[in-house]
């Protein structure tokens with residue numbers, strides 16, 4: 043032991059620990075350590091002993107319990123074993139890793155697809171590898187943590203602009219020194235408020251300045267754009283987007299992340315992208331399930347229509363009840379309900395849980411403008427009756443908490 | 447623009463953000479003295495960038511803790 047005594051590196055977390063204790067002191071259920079004791083379907087689980095409707099899982103297309111998706115995984119378990127025990131570039135690329143990359147190429151009609159162990163690693167790896175020291179990254183201030191971490195890891199100059207502000211983005215791109223490499227990073231759907239980016243204008247502005255464009259379409263796959271390729275497809279600019287990042291942890295219903303691209307040199311990423319190289323490849327069962335799910339998502343017209351119907355019904359219903367929502371119109375399958383403050387947001391979250399409804403509690407600093415949000419994400423498997431039940435729960439809890 | 451001009455300009459830009467009317471010297475810090483949170487920093491930096499037609503990247507912002515350092519940085523940036 044040193045003469046100076048021990049320094050506790052955990053001291054820096056004392057404020058957070060104290061804040062949590064205050065929140066839990068009132069006998070509150072902890073919003074951040076909920077356990078799903080049993081999962082019955084994409085929309086129902088047993089949480090803390092209660093039958094609960096799931097409205098905060100990003101399981102947009104309900105693929106987690108799809109019979110074909112599960113069967114494909116079971117078969118891969120039997121035929122390829124439980125895990126890969128290796129990196130994609132060593133012994134970790136099995137038949138199914140290649141197959142899921144083929145499925146992604148078909149889905150997005152792109153030349154290249156690279157699968158990572160998570161969407162977080164896909165953003166981390168691609169952004170940090172393509173934009174390095176001396177390059178400039180221009181990005182929306184409300185970007186996902188994985189995007190920020192990718193920026194930091196690559197050591198590029200990071201230049202944020204106000205959320206969805208086309209002019210602010212344009213001005214910043216215009217000020218970048220001549221000759222510097224430029225990457226614009228955008229999201230199709232921003233998951234906090236469920237709003238979409240004006241990609242037609244933004245991608246055009248990026249191209250005007252000669253920047254490469256990366257769009258994270260994590261929250262749009264399978265139900266936005268003609269082929270479900272995302273907001274960039276719906277906006278008609280997918281051919282001008284250099285990289286699309288996505289995840290299997292939402293619409294696909296499994297786990298994993300990816301990047302698709304038409305860049306002729308894209309395959310070199312497999313050699314130089316550290317979050318791809320220095321980690322083990324996903325288990326074959328996850329890859330087989332994912333490939334099956336992606337191919338099924340190409341033919342899902344009815345489910346898409348029902349998901350949008352659910353989103354519209356919930357949005358109109360909540361607004362009718364007097365709740366403040368993140369967007370004036372439903373723009374995605376995320377409906378964010380704005381709470382007056384963290385204290386009442388946490389109380390409302392708990393009241394909903396006791397009603398038998400799980401939503402996502404989002405709070406500062408992860409939220410824009412320091413808002414406390416109850417984020418609802420709809421599923422194509424929510425029945426119309428469930429959506430009405432959900433509205434009844436919101437009404438009772440909202441009135442009991444004095445929020446409406 | 448010399449340093450004094452840059453200082454004058456930034457002094458007027460900072461006014462609406464200086465909610466508590468803190469007396470500003472070169473040693474005034476943004477995080478502690480002015481209590482800027484990350485949103486305020488973004489808006490304030492955007493004002494300065496637009497006024498001087500410069501970029502102050504997050505990497506550069508990380509090096510700027512007090513008012514004097516900001517004036518120095520902007521003075522240097524707009525001279526380049």
Ligand SMILES: Cc1ncc(COP(=O)(O)O)c(C=O)c1O
Pocket residue numbers: 160161162163165186188229233258260261289290291297298299
């Ligand atoms: C916009 C966005 N990008 C990336 C991710 C990361 O995805 P994954 O869960 O696969 O790590 C998420 C979700 O967590 C997200 O919302």
